[in-house]
Each structure stands twice: as structure tokens, then as C-alpha cells.
Amino acid sequence: MxxxxxxxxxxxxxxxxxxxxxxxxxxxxEYEWIDVFILIAFLAFGxxxxxxxxxxxxxx
Numbered sequence: 001m002x003x004x005x006x007x008x009x010x011x012x013x014x015x016x017x018x019x020x021x022x023x024x025x026x027x028x029x030e031y032e033w034i035d036v037f038i039l040i041a042f043l044a045f046g047x048x049x050x051x052x053x054x055x056x057x058x059x060x
Contacts (some may be wrong), residue, residue, distance in 0.1 A: 005056070008049050015046030 017029065019042035025031050 008053055012046050012049035012053065013044045015049065018042045019046060045055065 019039055022031075022035050022039040022042065025035055
């Protein structure tokens with residue numbers, strides 16, 4: 001398999017950006033329950049990608 005480190009970094013950034021957008025909507029008071037669910041999902045996926053990235057980092 002090819003090294004997918006850059007792809008995972010971009011996915012983690014995108015997940016945190018989308019979570020931030022949903023968080024901003026919730027902060028403004030314009031939200032429904034699905035927005036809270038999506039916020040939690042994006043945070044979970046972003047954290048998962050960060051954990052995978054730090055786990056697969058080669059030790060020197």
C-alpha cells in the first residue's frame with residue numbers, strides 16, 4: 001500500500017474544520033439535534049485520524 005499519511009492529515013484537518021463549523025452553528029443557537037450528532041461524529045473521526053497518525057509515526 002502507498003503511504004497515506006498526507007491523505008490522513010488532510011482528512012483530520014477537514015474533520016476538525018467541519019466540526020468547527022457545526023460548533024459555531026451550535027454556539028449561535030441555530031441548530032437541531034442532528035447538528036450536535038454531526039459535531040460529535042466529526043470530532044470522533046478527527047481524533048481517530050490523529051491517533052492513527054501518531055501511532056504510525058516511525059520512532060527514531
